[in-house]
Amino acid sequence: MVTSIQVASTAGQNRAVPVVWGSVPQRNKNFTGRDSLLGELRNRVTSEVTAVLPHALQGLGGVGKTQLAIEYAYRFAGDYQVVWWVPADQVALARSALAALAPRLGLSVTPGRIDDAVADVLDALRRGEPYYHWLLIFDNADQPEMIKEFLPHGTGHVLVTSRNHRWQSMADTVEVDVFSRAESLAFLHRRVPGITAPEADRLAEELGDLPLALEQAGALQAETGMAVADYLELLSQKAVKLLAENPPSDYPVPVAAAWSLSVTRLREQMPFAMELLRRCAFFGPEPISRDLLILGRYVLESPLREALADPIMVSRAMRELGRYALARIDNNRKTLQVHRLIQKLIRDELNATESVQIRNEVHRLLRAADPDDPDDVLKWPAYETLLPHVEPSSVVESTDPDIRRLFNNIASYLYNVGDTRGCLATANKALEVWEAAAGEGVRDRAILIAGRRKADALWSLGEYQDAYEMRRTTMKNMRQVLGENDQETILVTVGHSADLRVRGDFAGARALDEDILVRTRDVLGEDHTVSFIAANNLALDFELTGDYDRARTLDEKTLQDRRDFYGRDDDPNVIFSLNAVARDTRQAGKYRQARSLAEQAYHLYQQVTAQMLPKNHSWVLLQAKDLSVARRLDGDFNDALSLARETHRLYVDNFLSDHPDTLAAAINLGNSLRRVGDLEAAADLIERTVEGYRRVLIADHPYTHASILNLAVIRRQIGRDTGDMSLIEEAKDKLEDALAGLDRTLGSAHHFTLTCQSSLAAAVADLGDAERALELDQAVLPRLTEVLGPEHPHTLMCAANLALDLRAVKLERQADVLASETLARYRQALGAEHTDVLEMAKGNRLDFVFEPSPF
Incomplete structure (x- = not known):
């Protein structure tokens, strides 16, 4: 294991430096004394008695806690492989800083999953992998209860600086007093x-x-x-x-x-430097980008506007602030930082009118630095720079619609980088303040956008009922206030269709998306990114309602539109649509063609993950899961299982355990295990998946019913192999309940319902009731033919099973004719060597399984 990097010192000797060094402020060249405190801190940190505890430097403001922590980091850097600085006065900053450590520890990071990144970092530090010796410094952690969950345990050391004495009950505390x-x-x-x-x-x-x-x-x-x-x-x-x-x-x-x-x-x-310092007093205590201040040449009034447009004047002002120790200047990072006590003194010196004026100017500076596109990953560094200053400058208190847009953009940024809880807290704060200021029943644009963002966050956190209610109310208000064709109304409606799918209302989602796609294309044009999203959602609705040909037609158009728009076939959005086409093709029963398309998408994503997306990005994992299904249905069981295992592991590591996509990956893995004969493992996994769907979705959701089909298939197979007829009887009972549920929620003609009915026929046949099995399969075959077409593998599978039913009731001639015709068509569809074709040729009954699509 690498413990440090050796570099040559100016004295000609080698000294060790950490492998990972992050965001530690510049060392204070005037640092003096504190040897006894540093010695005491070092003894406590390395003591076997207190090493397992966090260590807190606690004392009043201005006594030098942060400077002491900085000096400790530099003085003992050679003893650590990782030294990482975490600003802890805002929870969002602490989460962001910890998540930023993930790639430095060799951990994959999924955009949109910052909480998972934080959890992975804490777990890696706990295990001491890949680095055993680490130091994390949480600076200005003045709210112990809010930051406690982020403190790592394990093989390294945690150092906290705080004015709050409550750390004494939570950490090994070193009191920092004034100088001797x-x-x-x-x-x-x-x-x-x-x-x-x-x-x-x-x-x-x-x-x-x-x-x-x-x-x-x-x-x-x-x-x-x-x-x-x-x-x-x-x-x-x-x-x-x-x-x-x-x-x-x-x-x-x-x-x-x-x-x-x-x-x-x-x-x-230099009065200009003083005016600059006054503005800095209304930012956060974290470093302020010099570029952010210079934007004042565009948004502030004279004479500040002219002064900020003069680089020589700005450089001189920075030099003066540093000379008088009123700000800490970092010329390398091009930032300045004002101590929170100095900020407080400056603000207290101002009268109310001056405070309001300067705070508004700071709001305009922050808004000027806002790229106004939090959905663009290339703009995220700009939002990272803004984040530490939005809350301390009280942006949320502004009544200016343009400044409120900045606050909503910050909520969107937090959502996009995966800080879903931070997004929810930001949206809740906006709604609390803005609704109180507006009065009961008043809904302006900013309030409505905050409501949309809150609904998005609730949905991502699995709070589906709350998300549904929030989004439905917001959508109604947006339609009244903004109109049907406003882009915000369109976006909230697109989100509402996802609510409906989670609630099992596939038909309602389809009707809504059909309307929204027409409106989106009319308002924004066919070549707009929102139009592509709307088209993708409608194709998904077609898929969920069993209209696979229409799904494929629409997805193929979206694929071509995205290729034309992005100008390349390896853009992540283009690959996403390519995989949708592959899934539609598979659902339509063209397994070979589907696998070919899915393999193409898989290889494109593998290239992209080396440049743009991590290997555990949600799109990458969805595509890998779909490819595993395609391989299995094409008869390649071993490669399908290998990919299913890896994909399921990544889902479990990076998503909620009951997330619908995680459950879908578990179903795929269970189906793959069944095909290689590992029935007990398959049964255990899929049984847990059924319970997962019951927890996360409504009790009467189609997926809850359909997932039972897979469990029943495995239980029935185990029962046949062991002679335990009770397992087959249990499978029959479960299938009857599932069939009733699917008939109730999707209707008798839906693909899911028909396959469940055919599976029930198989269980009935295994129990010796040949007449009822025949009756069930005879009812299903013509309907599957109508819904899927005569050459679809599921139609052929039902025909093959019906031939066995006919033979069981002594209708040999009819059975021979049907079996001969079906086998020939089956070979044509899947190939003569496909496992299902060979099983039919042997006279064995074939099984249907459920393959869930994403919401």
């Missing part, structure tokens, strides 16, 4: 050239040995050459004024006084 006087003196001697020992001692006394205040004072004196006596006189005046007029509550007087002196000098020397 010796540390204060050492710092000032290092920071202020020429300062005498008595001067340093008096300055430290006046500033209460508070590191942040000492940094402010040292910077001002170092940069201006101000005499210590003059500084102390000014400091005394400022402290008295502060205590008399505006007693600080959230910060110590020394910080406020020292800050006030630095700000006074900055305001005198």
